[in-house]
Amino acid sequence: MTDLGRFIVATLCGLALAGMVHIGAILAMPFFAEGDALSRLRATSASNNAELLDGTAAGWLPTPDPAVMVGACAYNLDEGPLRISARARGLFQSVSLHGRGSGVYYALTDRAAVRGALDLVIMTQRQLDLTQATEDEDEPSRDLRIVAPNRTGFVIVRVLAAFPSQRAAAIDAVRAVGCTTDPLPNES
Amino acid sequence: MLALSRSLPPLAYALYSLALALILGLGTAYWSVRGTYPLGRTQTQGWTAFPKLGARDVDPYARAILARTGDIPLGLGEGIALLAEADSEGRALDAACRYRISGITPVARFWTLTLYGPDGRPVRTELERSGFTSAEVVRDAEGHFEIALARLPQAGNWLQTPAQGRLRAILRLYDTPVAGSLSWLDPGSLPTVRREGCP
Numbered sequence: 150m151t152d153l154g155r156f157i158v159a160t161l162c163g164l165a166l167a168g169m170v171h172i173g174a175i176l177a178m179p180f181f182a183e184g185d186a187l188s189r190l191r192a193t194s195a196s197n198n199a200e201l202l203d204g205t206a207a208g209w210l211p212t213p214d215p216a217v218m219v220g221a222c223a224y225n226l227d228e229g230p231l232r233i234s235a236r237a238r239g240l241f242q243s244v245s246l247h248g249r250g251s252g253v254y255y256a257l258t259d260r261a262a263v264r265g266a267l268d269l270v271i272m273t274q275r276q277l278d279l280t281q282a283t284e285d286e287d288e289p290s291r292d293l294r295i296v297a298p299n300r301t302g303f304v305i306v307r308v309l310a311a312f313p314s315q316r317a318a319a320i321d322a323v324r325a326v327g328c329t330t331d332p333l334p335n336e337s
Numbered sequence: 338m339l340a341l342s343r344s345l346p347p348l349a350y351a352l353y354s355l356a357l358a359l360i361l362g363l364g365t366a367y368w369s370v371r372g373t374y375p376l377g378r379t380q381t382q383g384w385t386a387f388p389k390l391g392a393r394d395v396d397p398y399a400r401a402i403l404a405r406t407g408d409i410p411l412g413l414g415e416g417i418a419l420l421a422e423a424d425s426e427g428r429a430l431d432a433a434c435r436y437r438i439s440g441i442t443p444v445a446r447f448w449t450l451t452l453y454g455p456d457g458r459p460v461r462t463e464l465e466r467s468g469f470t471s472a473e474v475v476r477d478a479e480g481h482f483e484i485a486l487a488r489l490p491q492a493g494n495w496l497q498t499p500a501q502g503r504l505r506a507i508l509r510l511y512d513t514p515v516a517g518s519l520s521w522l523d524p525g526s527l528p529t530v531r532r533e534g535c536p
Contacts, residue, residue, distance in 0.1 A: 152345070155350055156350070158350075159350040159351070159353050159354045159357075160353075160354075160357065162354040162358075163353065163354040163355070163356075163357030163358045163361070164357070164358075164361070165358075166354060166355070166357075166358030166362070167357060167358040167359075167360075167361035167362040167365070168362065169358075169362070170358050170359060170361075170362025170363060170366070171361075171362040171363075171365050171366045171369075173362075174362060174363055174366035174367075175366050175369070175370070175397050175398060175401050176397055176401075178366075178370065178400075178401035178404050178405065179400050179401060179403070179404040182401075182404035182405055184404075184405060184406070184407050185403065185404035185405070185407050186403070186407050186408070186409045189407055209407050210407065210408070210409065211406050211407065211408045211457045212408070212451075212453055212457050212458075212505075212507060213458075213459070214449055214451055214468075214507075214509055215451060215459050215467050215468055216449045216451075216468065216470045217449070217509075219409070241446060241447050241511055241512065243412070243414070243415040243416070243511070243512070245391075245411070245412035245414070245415055246412075247409065250400060250404070251393065251395075251400075252390070252391075252392065252393055252394075252395035252400060252403075252410075253390075253391050253392065253393065253395075253410065253412035253413070254393045255412070255414070256391065256411075256412025256413065256414030256415045257414050257415075258414065258415060258446075258511075258512045260446075260512065298393075305409055307411075307415065309447055309449070309470070309511060310470075311447060311470045311471070311472035311473070312470070312472060312473060
């Protein structure tokens with residue numbers, strides 16, 4: 150092979166490898182990013198209630214909606230299923246579930262509330278199987294159960310203050326949303 | 338030159354290949370997540386939306402950009418955000434000009450319209466108002482609204498613009514059935530951004 154031939158083969162190999170590096174880097178970015186929402190929200194997993202993100206001040210959240218109060222709880226399902234409980238309070242309220250590197254996997258608004266209450270339980274497939282296996286068939290659960298795509302992620306609560314006078318009520322509504330860990334079903 | 342390169346061992350070619358792969362691969366990856374979302378754009382009546390951002394099947398580039406910016410998109414079940422960076426004739430929104438955003442919005446339980454500066458923060462002006470919600474805005478008898486964007490006070494719904502800089506308007510429709518079908522909206526069902534004049 151001539152030198153030019155070797156050079157062309159090496160260049161083509163480099164281009165093919167560059168494509169793989171590109172795809173790998175794009176796919177890996179959500180797992181190595183430090184400025185992503187999950188990394189910034191990790192501290193909120195300690196609380197049993199959603200923590201208010203003050204996005205309108207000098208917050209990190211890009212293009213926040215000044216009329217919407219945002220709360221978050223990060224979760225790690227290793228500790229058990231996460232129960233989110235919210236009360237409908239007449240304000241627009243929505244809950245969205247964001248998985249690590251998998252986007253929004255579930256979202257609903259207070260329209261889905263049953264008798265004024267929204268109860269969601271986020272669990273892994275294994276936790277769901279265990280819960281269903283140990284469940285009393287005569288007393289079916291009323292929880293809305295959602296299987297998370299992976300173990301870590303975060304929950305976002307949005308409450309709209311349609312008038313500035315509703316801000317305080319909206320902030321209260323955000324802080325009143327519970328994010329508690331349910332006990333793991335007994336493995337037997 | 339040729340005599341020199343003939344003496345290059347195969348290792349040199351392998352290193353050249355690897356260096357090319359790393360520089361090109363990482364460089365293009367970085368370049369493609371620097372700006373706005375490259376895929377999944379829906380453009381309709383002067384507004385731009387990225388509906389897939391709020392869905393489970395968000396594309397890997399958008400996912401990487403979300404990880405870089407820390408943005409938290411609206412889920413499709415919550416609502417949809419529509420962005421306008423230009424007026425009805427395609428000229429970029431400039432804080433020095435006067436604009437009128439008028440029309441109706443698609444069915445939604447609530448909507449908000451917010452003005453942002455070039456830094457992505459809501460505009461800060463003496464009026465201390467950066468947007469309107471559907472409950473606040475004053476409409477005419479047919480349900481149409483008009484919002485004036487200007488530096489000096491205007492009659493009706495007025496949003497004060499900062500002294501200078503580029504502007505972006507985001508219309509967020511909360512709890513709306515149209516989030517997944519924006520491209521099938523009837524003409525005229527989204528507000529228009531008209532330029533009224535520039536100094």
